[in-house]
Amino acid sequence: MDKNRIGINQLALLYLLSIAGGKFLTLPSILAKDVGHDSWLVLLFSFLWDAICLVFLLFAVRLNQEKQLDISAILDRTVTKVVSKIVMAIFFAIFIIRANILLSSCYKMFAVTFDVSTNWIVYVIPIVVISFFAVKLGFNSIARTTQLLFGIIFICVFVLVFSPISQVEFTSLLPVGEAGWGKILATSFTRSFWFSDYLFIYFVFDSIKVNKNRVFAPVIVAFVIGAVLTVLMNAMFVALYGDLAQDFDLAMTKIGVYFVSNSSNGRWDWLTLSIWLMSVIIKIIVFIYCAYKSLEKIFGFNKDKFNWYAGVFIVALLMLPMFISADVVLSTVVMWGLVPFVLVQYLLPIALPFLTKLALRKEVANG
Amino acid sequence: MKENLLEKLQKVFYGDEDLRVRQVQCGISLNVVCLDTMCDDKKVSAFVFQPLVYISDAKSVKDVQNKLSAGTVAKNPPNFYSMVEDLTNGYTLIFDESGGCVSVDTRTTVGRAVAEPPTSMVLRGPREGFVEDVKVNITLLRKRLKTANFKTINLAVGKYTNTAVSLCYLDTIADKSIVDNIAQQIENISVDGVLDSSYLARYLDSNKTVLFRRVGVTEKPDVAVAKMLEGRVAIIVDGSPMVLTLPYLFVEDMQSPGDYYENSTMTAFSRILRFISVLASVLLPALYVCLQVYNYQIIPLQFLITVMNASEAIPFSPLFEMMLVLVIFDILREANLRMPSAVGISLSLVGAIVLGDAAVKAGLLGAPAVMIGALSGIGLFTLPDNTLVLSLMRLIITFIGGTMGLLGVTLSIIAILLYLASLQNNKTPFLAPFAPNIPQDRQDAIGQKPVPQMTERPKSIPNKNNKRRG
Numbered sequence: 001m002d003k004n005r006i007g008i009n010q011l012a013l014l015y016l017l018s019i020a021g022g023k024f025l026t027l028p029s030i031l032a033k034d035v036g037h038d039s040w041l042v043l044l045f046s047f048l049w050d051a052i053c054l055v056f057l058l059f060a061v062r063l064n065q066e067k068q069l070d071i072s073a074i075l076d077r078t079v080t081k082v083v084s085k086i087v088m089a090i091f092f093a094i095f096i097i098r099a100n101i102l103l104s105s106c107y108k109m110f111a112v113t114f115d116v117s118t119n120w121i122v123y124v125i126p127i128v129v130i131s132f133f134a135v136k137l138g139f140n141s142i143a144r145t146t147q148l149l150f151g152i153i154f155i156c157v158f159v160l161v162f163s164p165i166s167q168v169e170f171t172s173l174l175p176v177g178e179a180g181w182g183k184i185l186a187t188s189f190t191r192s193f194w195f196s197d198y199l200f201i202y203f204v205f206d207s208i209k210v211n212k213n214r215v216f217a218p219v220i221v222a223f224v225i226g227a228v229l230t231v232l233m234n235a236m237f238v239a240l241y242g243d244l245a246q247d248f249d250l251a252m253t254k255i256g257v258y259f260v261s262n263s264s265n266g267r268w269d270w271l272t273l274s275i276w277l278m279s280v281i282i283k284i285i286v287f288i289y290c291a292y293k294s295l296e297k298i299f300g301f302n303k304d305k306f307n308w309y310a311g312v313f314i315v316a317l318l319m320l321p322m323f324i325s326a327d328v329v330l331s332t333v334v335m336w337g338l339v340p341f342v343l344v345q346y347l348l349p350i351a352l353p354f355l356t357k358l359a360l361r362k363e364v365a366n367g
Numbered sequence: 368m369k370e371n372l373l374e375k376l377q378k379v380f381y382g383d384e385d386l387r388v389r390q391v392q393c394g395i396s397l398n399v400v401c402l403d404t405m406c407d408d409k410k411v412s413a414f415v416f417q418p419l420v421y422i423s424d425a426k427s428v429k430d431v432q433n434k435l436s437a438g439t440v441a442k443n444p445p446n447f448y449s450m451v452e453d454l455t456n457g458y459t460l461i462f463d464e465s466g467g468c469v470s471v472d473t474r475t476t477v478g479r480a481v482a483e484p485p486t487s488m489v490l491r492g493p494r495e496g497f498v499e500d501v502k503v504n505i506t507l508l509r510k511r512l513k514t515a516n517f518k519t520i521n522l523a524v525g526k527y528t529n530t531a532v533s534l535c536y537l538d539t540i541a542d543k544s545i546v547d548n549i550a551q552q553i554e555n556i557s558v559d560g561v562l563d564s565s566y567l568a569r570y571l572d573s574n575k576t577v578l579f580r581r582v583g584v585t586e587k588p589d590v591a592v593a594k595m596l597e598g599r600v601a602i603i604v605d606g607s608p609m610v611l612t613l614p615y616l617f618v619e620d621m622q623s624p625g626d627y628y629e630n631s632t633m634t635a636f637s638r639i640l641r642f643i644s645v646l647a648s649v650l651l652p653a654l655y656v657c658l659q660v661y662n663y664q665i666i667p668l669q670f671l672i673t674v675m676n677a678s679e680a681i682p683f684s685p686l687f688e689m690m691l692v693l694v695i696f697d698i699l700r701e702a703n704l705r706m707p708s709a710v711g712i713s714l715s716l717v718g719a720i721v722l723g724d725a726a727v728k729a730g731l732l733g734a735p736a737v738m739i740g741a742l743s744g745i746g747l748f749t750l751p752d753n754t755l756v757l758s759l760m761r762l763i764i765t766f767i768g769g770t771m772g773l774l775g776v777t778l779s780i781i782a783i784l785l786y787l788a789s790l791q792n793n794k795t796p797f798l799a800p801f802a803p804n805i806p807q808d809r810q811d812a813i814g815q816k817p818v819p820q821m822t823e824r825p826k827s828i829p830n831k832n833n834k835r836r837g
Binding site: 003007010110114116118123126127130133134137140141142144145147148149265266267268270271274275277278281282285 | 789
């Protein structure tokens with residue numbers, strides 16, 4: 001059996017966990033800083049772009065279900081090998097930066113909320129080791145682990161998001177669009193780096209098991225649930241904290257403040273938070289997996305054996321937050337890379353059905 | 368060549384005083400050869416010598432074979448190797464002067480009687496258990512499967528032990544490719560000897576799993592038959608009362624033989640209890656330590672005060688204290704296993720009551736830590752086949768939890784799940800029906816549907832016929 005094979009339901013669950021995994025940490029405060037209480041609208045627009053791209057991407061998956069070409073094979077045959085490698089390099093940059101930012105957010109969460117301050121190396125190495133273990137075992141084991149943990153994680157997300165709902169005054173989100181629609185739209189572009197959680201699908205493009213053309217429904221449902229939850233959570237966060245929202249950079253830990261915070265009952269919300277954290281770690285594992293696969297496609301090394309040079313290179317890059325803070329990375333590297341990132345985040349999925357069709361036609365022509 | 372076979376046999380067995388050779392006249396001169404300790408004297412007399420007394424006109428060993436109708440098996444071994452194999456298995460060989468040979472089944476049936484297996488006692492349900500004799504074990508299966516579809520493949524493994532191994536399956540249910548694959552795996556085993564089925568289990572695990580058992584083991588024929596009815600293959604090894612079953616799922620560990628003879632609601636309740644107790648056993652010590660060391664805010668205030676009062680005078684750190692409790696528990700368990708049952712009870716009393724109580728009173732261990740350790744230890748026994756593995760896991764997770772806090776526990780859980788999710792044997796994912804999710808198979812996983820409603824065989828076990836009554 002192909003160790004990277006993934007079922008469409010597994011893909012949907014993993015996608016849903018990816019959406020909920022990373023956007024509940026520092027993003028809400030960043031958006032609150034940018035556009036105040038209209039931050040939920042930025043999320044809404046960003047998810048709208050994501051929805052369009054996702055439909056195109058799924059259409060490409062459906063086209064590819066018979067021949068099962070991988071993403072670099074499609075790009076090699078349609079836009080030349082050089083462009084294909086450049087695209088893979090952009091992917092590598094995106095995944096490494098995303099992994100770094102998520103790792104930094106988690107690190108901060110442990111230091112601030114759980115009061116566990118460790119050395120960055122001691123903190124990162126176990127996560128990276130598990131990620132490399134996942135690379136060795138194959139994507140299938142990540143998908144199955146997600147399937148096992150999904151229920152408990154999602155119960156915790158629901159508990160965390162909905163427990164303070166009675167305290168929220170949604171009227172404080174009015175007037176809608178106060179920051180100006182132009183600014184909201186511009187922010188959804190400048191903060192696009194946080195979105196397009198479907199990017200990992202490119203790296204399992206040739207391993208998706210599709211049953212009777214059932215490609216769209218499970219993934220779209222997962223996307224809708226994830227998007228609604230994220231927008232709702234963000235709206236609640238800014239409604240609860242108002243102007244202070246931009247100062248609380250770990251939204252998920254703050255949203256539970258109105259939960260069972262009575263000291264005689266214990267902070268049980270922290271336990272649910274720890275369980276939710278599993279989705280963040282799974283997301284980091286997926287990012288590191290995709291970063292490794294990008295290198296594999298750029299340098300073409302043996303798929304069956306773990307390449308230690310690539311591993312060491314990834315570890316070295318994940319040590320960067322020791323020298324550069326996540327805020328600096330977001331304000332410089334991500335801003336410089338915005339255009340190439342948008343190309344693979346939004347343009348590539350829209351072009352992918354056409355590229356897939358073209359590659360398949362060439363495949364048939366070449367026999 | 369043929370004339371020398373008897374001499375060759377005597378040469379091979381030179382120095383073995385167990386070998387008996389007796390010459391008999393019945394028209395021609397015949398040599399009767401057997402291994403004294405492997406044959407049943409009564410059978411040799413009744414199936415070989417008594418018929419030979421009445422034969423006076425035999426011209427060759429073929430004539431003798433036709434008249435040896437009292438025995439169940441009288442065959443011509445095709446080569447010298449088969450003759451040696453038959454002889455060592457307790458067959459009696461009859462040679463004529465021209466070198467012809469007949470082998471008659473006179474195997475002794477020395478062995479213990481069928482009894483209730485000590486490792487799988489049930490309140491309700493059959494009490495028969497497998498014994499060491501492969502023939503008796505196949506009989507126990509056949510008694511329950513009175514169908515021509517019951518098939519066996521007989522193999523021999525071990526250079527010196529030449530142990531008989533039988534693969535039993537139902538040919539209208541089991542996937543033939545899996546049966547062939549298992550037979551091939553067994554044929555490829557190159558080993559000096561097989562003394563128990565657990566030797567084979569190590570060879571049949573394609574992933575060479577370090578921690579978890581990948582082959583099912585049962586001592587009860589009713590369980591083996593139930594598994595064969597789901598498309599699995601039962602592997603019986605001569606000399607072992609433990610029958611192996613393949614393919615094997617993790618969820619089978621949660622099932623107990625008695626589950627199928629109880630009300631399905633009660634069974635579901637018991638299984639949920641087992642599941643919770645396993646989770647608690649493995650995670651509770653780790654959570655206790657990391658909450659006490661790093662995140663005591665999570666613990667309710669009253670409970671926290673109790674814990675703090677009980678542990679303030681303890682000279683060890685919470686991690687060391689808990690590790691000590693767990694290691695002491697493991698030592699007691701190990702000692703208890705090795706002791707005769709009468710001494711074992713005293714040992715349990717000394718260990719659990721005297722040692723535990725004394726340690727708490729002496730202020731070396733805190734009462735909450737002893738209680739958590741004991742609770743966790745008892746929980747492990749709900750999965751008796753995996754006690755050791757789970758015990759090792761809880762030690763490791765406790766250590767990681769104590770050094771890295773909740774992040775360590777979270778990472779440990781993810782790492783274990785990633786590993787388990789990657790395991791696959793004979794086209795069967797180890798964690799099915801949960802990962803991958805196979806709703807149809809959940810009818811007999813943590814919950815259990817009443818037997819009349821279980822109309823389909825598990826999808827996760829490849830089979831030819833999915834309908835249970837089809």
